[in-house]
Amino acid sequence: MRRLKATLAATATLLSLALPAWADEPVTLTFYHPQLPWIGSVIESFNATHTGVVIEDQAPAENYSAGDQNVIRGLMTNSAPDVYLASYSGVPSLASILEDRGLDVSLSGFMEEEGEAWVEQNYADAILSLARVGDEQYAMPFTASLPIVYVNKEMIEAAGGSVDDFPTTWDGVIELAQKVNQLGDGSIGLSFSVGGLSDDWFWQMLVMASGNSMLNAEATGIGFDNAAGMEALRITQDMAVKTDMTVYATPTPATQQFLAGKVGMVVESPSEIVGYGKAIGDRFTMRTVKFPLIDAENGGLPAGGAALMMLAQDEKKQAAAWEFMKYMTSGETQANVSRASGYMPTNKQTAEVLKDFYAENPNFLTAFSEMDAARPWFAYPDNTADDVWKGVAPVLDQLQRGKISPQEAMTMVRDHVTSVMANK
CATH class of the missing domain: 3.40.190.10 (Periplasmic binding protein-like II)
Incomplete structure (x- = not known):
């Protein structure tokens, strides 16, 4: 300082x-x-x-x-x-x-x-x-x-990956995470609990990365009720179910496991670079890579x-x-x-x-x-962000736990957001 x-x-x-x-x-x-x-x-x-x-x-x-x-x-x-x-x-x-x-x-x-x-x-x-x-x-x-992926360089390389040639798609990230899991000794490939924040920043990342908006133009319902939105939900589930990821209600456990050298990849804000670096010390090499866009041409990041x-x-x-x-x-x-x-x-x-x-x-x-x-970062009208997120977060939690399908999640999210917007 x-x-x-x-x-x-x-x-x-x-x-x-x-x-x-x-x-x-x-x-x-x-x-x-x-x-x-x-x-x-x-x-x-x-x-x-x-x-x-x-x-x-x-x-x-x-x-x-x-x-x-x-x-x-x-x-x-x-x-x-x-x-x-x-x-x-x-x-x-x-x-x-x-x-x-x-x-x-x-x-x-x-x-x-x-x-x-x-x-x-x-x-x-x-x-x-x-x-x-x-x-x-x-x-x-x-x-x-802007969201970035924090990487344990040694774990990624041990799994056959490379920070300098990191996957540019989520399917590629999921495949790499599966390989990290196979390293044994409690290795965890990826930790990204999309419903685990107190706000919807993680969820906005995936919706915007798919080229969609959170609400439709009339602000009466969701703006991702389409094939690209379904792809965002599919990826949200696959990153957890296909990698045996533990779904958490807060980011704290994932952060602690990453800093301890047990997790290969986590998603976070760049504002954590200094703090993470100090906490990790020389235990392993921390690197950061871009957050993969679902739609490389039209996607964005909140x-x-x-x-x-x-x-x-x-x-x-x-x-x-x-x-x-x-x-x-x-x-x-x-x-x-x-x-x-x-x-x-x-x-x-x-x-x-x-x-x-x-x-x-x-x-x-x-x-x-x-x-x-x-x-x-999308701002919901009439201070309805909390009401929207209270209904969407549990759906994403169940989606990542494999309790519901992406199609069921889309219906549940659509109905909840429409109800909140109708009563704002």
């Missing part, structure tokens, strides 16, 4: 601001975000070098969901933060609530003032779209995590992560907040955040900054190389 602070300080010196024309005295902004162990260093470096803006770091939220609820309560009591770090899935709901209250602040105008060339130099449209609602840029992408929303209403605070957002999403800052966390950077210039780092640390490059497949 000390190294991160030093690097960030050097970066901030290059980006520092004298007291800007719009601020006759320093402007203080409140910044609210979920618990992130490395973000304090970024804020400290900004404050140390930006004389016109002071960031007041508020006590962090337990998670994004709790943070969203606290922000909503703050809007009702005129105590909302000036800048909020929201999950991509939370941005549309918050933007809708803000718009209903006449408090929404679009960043599109700020970006237009910077100029089209500046935007093009820094941000890919696929990344900006993660925090866009309709035609308005309501937040600036700060962290991004981006996890978070974006910076401007809630400040005062014009001077808005100008200050924009400077803070530019710093947080700049190429150099994003490079430092990526090194510290494993998150995929959201600024295009970061690729050049991290060129040597990626060469020495190929695990960090995997998610960045998936950028073209990035899709917004």
